[in-house]
Amino acid sequence: MNKYTEDDLREELKTKEYEYGFYTDIESDTFPVGLNEDIVRAISHRKEEPEWMTEWRLEAFRAWEKMIEPEWANVHYTKPDFQAISYYSAPNSKPKYNSLDEVDPELLATFAKLGISLDEQKKLSGVAMDVVVDSVSVATTFKKTLGEKGIIFCSISEALREHPDLVKKYIGTVVPQKDNFYAALNSAVFSDGSFCYIPKGVKCPMELSTYFRINQAGTGQFERTLVIADEGSYVSYLEGCTAPSRDENQLHAAVVELIALDDAEIKYSTVQNWYPGNAEGKGGVFNFVTKRGLCEKNAKISWTQVETGSAVTWKYPSCVLKGDNSVGEFYSIAVTNNYQQADTGTKMIHLGKNTKSTIISKGISAGKSQNSYRGLVKISPNADNARNFSQCDSLLMGNECGAHTFPYIEAKNKSAKIEHEATTSKIGEDQIFYCNQRGIDTEKAIALIVNGFSKEVLNKLPMEFAVEAQKLLEISLEGSVG
Amino acid sequence: MLKIENLHASVEDKAILRGINLEVKAGEVHAIMGPNGSGKSTLASVIAGKEEYEVTEGDITFNGEDIHELAAEERAHKGVFLSFQYPVEIPGVSVTNFMKTAINETRKAKGLEDMPAKDMLKLIREKSELLEIDRKFLSRSLNEGFSGGEKKRNEIFQMAMLEPKLAILDETDSGLDIDALRIVANGVNKLKSKDNAVIVITHYQRLLDYIVPDFVHVLYNGRIVKSGGKELAHELEEKGYDWIKEEVNA
Ligand SMILES: Nc1ncnc2c1ncn2[C@@H]1O[C@H](COP(=O)(O)OP(=O)(O)OP(=O)(O)O)[C@@H](O)[C@H]1O
Ligand SMILES: [Mg+2]
Numbered sequence: 001m002n003k004y005t006e007d008d009l010r011e012e013l014k015t016k017e018y019e020y021g022f023y024t025d026i027e028s029d030t031f032p033v034g035l036n037e038d039i040v041r042a043i044s045h046r047k048e049e050p051e052w053m054t055e056w057r058l059e060a061f062r063a064w065e066k067m068i069e070p071e072w073a074n075v076h077y078t079k080p081d082f083q084a085i086s087y088y089s090a091p092n093s094k095p096k097y098n099s100l101d102e103v104d105p106e107l108l109a110t111f112a113k114l115g116i117s118l119d120e121q122k123k124l125s126g127v128a129m130d131v132v133v134d135s136v137s138v139a140t141t142f143k144k145t146l147g148e149k150g151i152i153f154c155s156i157s158e159a160l161r162e163h164p165d166l167v168k169k170y171i172g173t174v175v176p177q178k179d180n181f182y183a184a185l186n187s188a189v190f191s192d193g194s195f196c197y198i199p200k201g202v203k204c205p206m207e208l209s210t211y212f213r214i215n216q217a218g219t220g221q222f223e224r225t226l227v228i229a230d231e232g233s234y235v236s237y238l239e240g241c242t243a244p245s246r247d248e249n250q251l252h253a254a255v256v257e258l259i260a261l262d263d264a265e266i267k268y269s270t271v272q273n274w275y276p277g278n279a280e281g282k283g284g285v286f287n288f289v290t291k292r293g294l295c296e297k298n299a300k301i302s303w304t305q306v307e308t309g310s311a312v313t314w315k316y317p318s319c320v321l322k323g324d325n326s327v328g329e330f331y332s333i334a335v336t337n338n339y340q341q342a343d344t345g346t347k348m349i350h351l352g353k354n355t356k357s358t359i360i361s362k363g364i365s366a367g368k369s370q371n372s373y374r375g376l377v378k379i380s381p382n383a384d385n386a387r388n389f390s391q392c393d394s395l396l397m398g399n400e401c402g403a404h405t406f407p408y409i410e411a412k413n414k415s416a417k418i419e420h421e422a423t424t425s426k427i428g429e430d431q432i433f434y435c436n437q438r439g440i441d442t443e444k445a446i447a448l449i450v451n452g453f454s455k456e457v458l459n460k461l462p463m464e465f466a467v468e469a470q471k472l473l474e475i476s477l478e479g480s481v482g
Numbered sequence: 483m484l485k486i487e488n489l490h491a492s493v494e495d496k497a498i499l500r501g502i503n504l505e506v507k508a509g510e511v512h513a514i515m516g517p518n519g520s521g522k523s524t525l526a527s528v529i530a531g532k533e534e535y536e537v538t539e540g541d542i543t544f545n546g547e548d549i550h551e552l553a554a555e556e557r558a559h560k561g562v563f564l565s566f567q568y569p570v571e572i573p574g575v576s577v578t579n580f581m582k583t584a585i586n587e588t589r590k591a592k593g594l595e596d597m598p599a600k601d602m603l604k605l606i607r608e609k610s611e612l613l614e615i616d617r618k619f620l621s622r623s624l625n626e627g628f629s630g631g632e633k634k635r636n637e638i639f640q641m642a643m644l645e646p647k648l649a650i651l652d653e654t655d656s657g658l659d660i661d662a663l664r665i666v667a668n669g670v671n672k673l674k675s676k677d678n679a680v681i682v683i684t685h686y687q688r689l690l691d692y693i694v695p696d697f698v699h700v701l702y703n704g705r706i707v708k709s710g711g712k713e714l715a716h717e718l719e720e721k722g723y724d725w726i727k728e729e730v731n732a
Contacts (some may be wrong), residue, residue: 428570430570431570431572433554434572435584436555437555437562437566438580438587439555439585439591440555440584442555444583448575448580449575451574456574
């Protein structure tokens with residue numbers, strides 16, 4: 001059978017050209033702007049997906065068309081024009097630059113501060129590489145190790161080709177296509193993402209994606225991740241990169257689904273550092289993410305996140321504690337500076353008996369930013385002896401930023417034990433002077449204070465990631481105090 | 483070492499220091515006493531470079547260099563240390579981590595590499611023994627939940643770690659029990675040499691029995707109104723400040 005080619009695609013779209021307006025002969029790898037059923041079909045076709053997947057996407061698209069963009073979050077922005085976006089862009093194989101000299105020096109300086117190797121710097125900023133980077137061969141080696149244990153770790157497109165039954169069985173089971181506006185959009189048009197399956201009783205021997213993360217840079221705006229931990233298995237999954245990403249795409253709407261079957265455990269750690277816009281609040285990424293995990297009996301899911309990037313963030317990694325004795329955890333650091341806005345938190349849905357959840361949220365606001373925690377703890381009537389502990393701490397720098405806490409509790413079972421603690425503090429001049437007096441300059445003092453404030457969450461990150469995350473916090477707050 | 487001439491300082495347009503003259507030479511111990519609110523802590527903060535206080539007149543030189551324009555951390559790098567009257571809490575930052583940062587930042591300012599972990603540990607062990615500090619204490623968050631006495635002892639531990647040229651101890655004795663006072667004072671005495679100097683701010687003669695001053699100054703209303711030898715401290719202990727106030731107002 002002939003492969004679907006660029007030309008087919010072009011032909012297919014030409015007929016509709018007038019509907020989307022002006023269609024210039026841009027790189028053949030990019031679709032024209034706009035969204036309709038044909039585009040959805042074209043994406044699916046392009047990715048050589050099975051028929052059921054195309055239908056699944058279309059279902060999502062039809063639902064999305066009838067939905068309206070949510071407005072309840074404590075963020076303000078000009079809504080994206082969804083018909084002005086191009087929904088498919090093949091991974092660009094053409095290097096953007098010929099050498100590092102052409103890359104924005106400011107970006108390189110940040111790379112250096114983060115301690116990112118030259119090879120990684122090249123890869124991240126899209127510089128052509130003449131040597132095969134070590135990490136690529138490392139990746140191959142590790143893929144082999146994983147394969148021996150029966151672990152599947154690949155792109156979701158590959159999974160759709162190689163393991164369609166697994167994908168079909170689980171995709172959309174935790175975040176249904178119609179879950180919300182952005183999830184529906186993602187379901188219709190997702191370009192790629194990761195797929196991971198850990199077989200029964202297998203403990204994944206390494207932090208997944210550590211060795212692959214550099215390859216993730218530049219993954220599209222609509223990422224789809226599906227992680228399945230079969231009974232009694234364990235996996236720690238790392239997502240994102242501390243390196244600043246200068247993505248041109250304004251809108252990012254990812255979906256992450258985690259499934260922890262009986263006695264399984266998934267640790268999912270994220271570091272997000274997308275372009276937050278400039279100091280005047282121009283530009284920056286809109287990050288509207290749906291992340292949710294499902295715990296069966298005795299299963300455990302921990303979300304740990306360090307969020308420093310994006311202009312607008314809307315993100316609530318959640319746990320559905322369906323099985324008895326299952327455990328959900330959410331550890332979060334969200335930093336906002338300048339004009340950034342973040343509305344983030346979690347939902348812990350207790351369905352099973354003796355389910356337990358822990359929420360530790362640390363919000364750090366500087367500049368003119370707004371940082372909101374929004375959390376829901378829901379105890380259903382059957383969830384006997386459910387327990388939740390929530391702690392939300394806010395740290396303010398300066399007088400122009402805001403920290404807000406919106407905890408919602410719905411307890412429908414009398415035996416529930418729910419504890420909520422919240423604090424708000426400011427970095428005091430006295431604290432800074434104390435540090436200064438010991439020879440620590442103001443910038444370093446702030447980093448020290450912020451790290452201390454965030455420690456409980458930083459401690460939850462895998463060691464290597466924690467060190468990077470710490471540096472990232474420092475960099476994100478640079479220049480936030482005069 | 484430290485030379486202060488006609489120093490005037492104010493906060494929010496309120497004059498607090500109104501013409502201080504003080505010279506401290508290497509090897510000397512000076513005590514500053516004076517009623518509450520007379521400006522002792524303000525003087526200490528101004529020497530240390532707290533920006534909140536505006537120097538409106540006068541000069542401060544440290545080892546011959548005008549330090550008036552220097553930031554607080556730069557003064558610290560040059561060897562100025564202040565033991566705070568009210569040490570602040572920094573949650574989540576352990577005493578050890580704080581000291582490690584302070585020492586390495588100071589070294590960095592001098593163009594030196596970070597202190598090797600091994601040396602750092604040795605230094606911590608040595609100094610915590612000197613001040614009879616339990617090592618477990620050092621892994622606690624800086625000053626968080628410390629008792630009044632523990633905070634003060636921790637200040638002197640930091641001084642021991644940083645080995646400053648000029649140490650200003652602002653009411654380090656308040657809050658210390660009798661044994662702790664002895665331990666802390668002994669610590670200070672051990673760190674004293676002919677190359678460094680100490681300014682002790684205190685309300686009580688008691689501390690000066692241990693850390694014996696060469697000079698005692700009385701600060702009142704933002705000025706040093708009387709200076710003398712260590713006998714002056716005894717006299718104040720006996721008679722209070724009224725006679726001095728009368729002298730000034732006369
Ligand atoms: N930041 C400030 N804002 C307003 N007033 C201040 C400030 N700092 C000091 N003062 C005032 O300046 C005066 C001197 O204060 P300072 O703390 O120097 O006194 P002190 O001699 O150390 O007193 P004590 O013996 O009680 O410690 C006081 O009247 C105090 O209220
Ligand atoms: Mg005082």
